[in-house]
Amino acid sequence: MSGHPGNRGEHVVGEHVVIVGASLTGLHAAEALRGGGFAGRVTLVGAEPHPPYDRPSLSKRVLAGRMSADSTGLPQRQDLDAHWRLGNAAVALDRDTKTLTLDDGTALGFDKLLIATGTRARRWPDTAEAALTGVLSIRTRDDALELQARLAARPRRVLVIGAGFVGSEVASVCRELDLDVTVVERSAAPLAGALGQWAGAAAGRLQRGHGVDLRTETSVLALEGDADGRLRRVRLSDGDVLDVDVAVVALGAVRNVEWLAGSGLAIDARGVQCDPFCRAVDTDGRPCDDILVAGDVACWPHPLYEGLLAVEHWDNAVRQARVAATTILHGAVRAHTALPTFWSNQFGVNIKVVGVPGRADQVAVLQGSVERAAFVAAYGRGGRIIGALAVNTPRALDAYAEMISSRMSFPPDLNAADAPDPIRVLDLAVPAAG
Amino acid sequence: MRVMVDLARCQSYGQCVFAAPEIFEISGREVLEYDSAPSDEWRLHLERARAACPVQAITIGPAAGPGKDDGQPSTVRPAADSMGVLR
Ligand SMILES: Cc1cc2nc3c(=O)[nH]c(=O)nc-3n(C[C@H](O)[C@H](O)[C@H](O)COP(=O)(O)OP(=O)(O)OC[C@H]3O[C@@H](n4cnc5c(N)ncnc54)[C@H](O)[C@@H]3O)c2cc1C
Ligand code: SF4
Numbered sequence: 001m002s003g004h005p006g007n008r009g010e011h012v013v014g015e016h017v018v019i020v021g022a023s024l025t026g027l028h029a030a031e032a033l034r035g036g037g038f039a040g041r042v043t044l045v046g047a048e049p050h051p052p053y054d055r056p057s058l059s060k061r062v063l064a065g066r067m068s069a070d071s072t073g074l075p076q077r078q079d080l081d082a083h084w085r086l087g088n089a090a091v092a093l094d095r096d097t098k099t100l101t102l103d104d105g106t107a108l109g110f111d112k113l114l115i116a117t118g119t120r121a122r123r124w125p126d127t128a129e130a131a132l133t134g135v136l137s138i139r140t141r142d143d144a145l146e147l148q149a150r151l152a153a154r155p156r157r158v159l160v161i162g163a164g165f166v167g168s169e170v171a172s173v174c175r176e177l178d179l180d181v182t183v184v185e186r187s188a189a190p191l192a193g194a195l196g197q198w199a200g201a202a203a204g205r206l207q208r209g210h211g212v213d214l215r216t217e218t219s220v221l222a223l224e225g226d227a228d229g230r231l232r233r234v235r236l237s238d239g240d241v242l243d244v245d246v247a248v249v250a251l252g253a254v255r256n257v258e259w260l261a262g263s264g265l266a267i268d269a270r271g272v273q274c275d276p277f278c279r280a281v282d283t284d285g286r287p288c289d290d291i292l293v294a295g296d297v298a299c300w301p302h303p304l305y306e307g308l309l310a311v312e313h314w315d316n317a318v319r320q321a322r323v324a325a326t327t328i329l330h331g332a333v334r335a336h337t338a339l340p341t342f343w344s345n346q347f348g349v350n351i352k353v354v355g356v357p358g359r360a361d362q363v364a365v366l367q368g369s370v371e372r373a374a375f376v377a378a379y380g381r382g383g384r385i386i387g388a389l390a391v392n393t394p395r396a397l398d399a400y401a402e403m404i405s406s407r408m409s410f411p412p413d414l415n416a417a418d419a420p421d422p423i424r425v426l427d428l429a430v431p432a433a434g
Numbered sequence: 435m436r437v438m439v440d441l442a443r444c445q446s447y448g449q450c451v452f453a454a455p456e457i458f459e460i461s462g463r464e465v466l467e468y469d470s471a472p473s474d475e476w477r478l479h480l481e482r483a484r485a486a487c488p489v490q491a492i493t494i495g496p497a498a499g500p501g502k503d504d505g506q507p508s509t510v511r512p513a514a515d516s517m518g519v520l521r
Contacts, residue, residue, distance in 0.1 A: 108519070318440070
């Protein structure tokens with residue numbers, strides 16, 4: 001069956017690229033297509049009513065009330081001459097006919113498809129408790145607006161469930177607003193999943209130093225509401241019952257892949273699998289030339305790391321979008337091999353991460369001092385450096401990225417002027433490769 | 435007008451702060467903050483900041499999204515084929 005539009009009449013000019021997901025990845029892919037001279041049609045399909053906006057500021061300045069949700073709209077570098085279908089979700093993909101079905105019943109044909117549907121916040125598992133007024137998560141502009149309004153109304157206490165990056169940033173904003181906040185984390189330390197136990201312990205001291213009631217190795221047993229369905233109390237596994245008006249569920253993200261059920265693409269909890277050129281891989285392991293994947297929804301093989309990588313990083317979304325656009329324009333000529341890079345700002349501290357510290361079996365501070373909250377820690381696995389964490393030392397990180405890319409042995413011999421003496425290498429619990 | 439700083443790349447050098455103090459500031463020790471929707475009167479300062487950034491982390495442009503004329507038939511709007519599929 002010919003899905004090619006080339007001879008379908010006067011409306012048809014060149015190829016039709018459809019991008020599903022009109023956020024960071026979708027925008028940057030469209031820009032890269034036009035920047036690369038693509039003259040065909042570009043359609044952006046986005047489930048949210050908003051044009052692309054900046055999510056990282058949601059849990060930071062927007063929540064603090066220092067930035068309006070409207071100002072989060074992202075700039076575009078050039079005229080995209082695109083057709084936008086905002087407020088429209090894709091609900092099915094038929095690869096044989098190269099057609100998408102949208103939630104309003106529209107059938108949308110494509111020559112090339114970019115899957116950029118990202119993730120959504122994992123919901124609180126108890127549906128009745130999740131439905132209580134005051135139980136929120138933060139992934140979208142609308143989420144951030146609602147939470148910001150609730151914080152501005154000065155609740156008695158805010159509960160944050162989960163001490164990953166987003167949960168920790170929310171706790172930071174609560175303290176900035178001088179609100180009482182309890183953070184409940186099932187593991188032994190905040191940020192431990194991404195940065196390991198040792199850095200997690202340092203993050204825990206930072207949080208407590210800023211007045212956060214941080215409860216690690218603790219879980220939420222129940223969220224309790226009043227007769228009007230408003231959150232009133234939380235029951236914790238440590239036996240405490242706290243009065244809270246707001247609970248922020250920060251239990252991580254779930255990939256938006258349900259709409260691809262039955263498409264024959266290789267998909268699991270890590271996302272939609274693709275090859276280094278961002279081509280989606282089908283369940284037989286074959287890459288599809290016409291279906292690309294990028295951003296938070298993608299998982300892919302990286303030359304430096306075992307298995308597949310799946311990250312939720314702003315930087316990866318932008319870079320992978322550009323690789324996908326290159327593949328659309330020129331075929332499989334440019335592999336996505338960038339090192340994962342991430343930043344977070346919380347409690348007045350600049351955190352930058354490169355590589356994959358979460359997979360390390362050892363860590364060592366190589367520069368600066370943890371006590372003075374300015375240091376670089378390197379992470380190793382199997383005797384080579386695989387990641388680095390820079391706290392309030394953003395300019396140091398490029399050198400570590402170089403070491404990671406060149407597979408330098410761990411701990412690297414730096415002789416840095418500000419190195420601690422002696423350098424102590426700590427063992428970390430070995431996580432499974434992804 | 436919208437501004438976006440690639441904070442993965444930004445090294446908190448602060449050159450942008452010197453060029454456009456109305457828009458950029460370093461808060462805490464190393465945290466760059468900025469006004470992402472400044473008024474057009476700062477355009478010149480912004481351009482200066484963008485040029486001064488040693489790692490080219492600053493993007494300036496109009497807000498992304500459908501333009502005023504979206505929804506009108508245009509060269510980029512898909513058209514239905516004989517099967518009713520927008521192509
Ligand atoms: C609160 C918060 C703070 C963050 N802070 C940082 C940070 O400090 N540093 C950092 O590096 N990263 C941070 N991130 C991560 C960063 O925002 C993401 O990596 C980035 O948004 C990924 O972009 P994306 O376009 O791939 O996916 P998303 O931004 O998730 O966009 C996907 C879009 O697709 C839409 N969609 C989903 N399903 C469909 C469908 N079936 N049809 C049509 N559209 C659909 C969604 O509605 C959404 O708009 C943060 C994220 C959040 C939520
Ligand atoms: S000049 Fe560039 S690198 Fe320096 S603080 Fe500004 S944006 Fe960051």
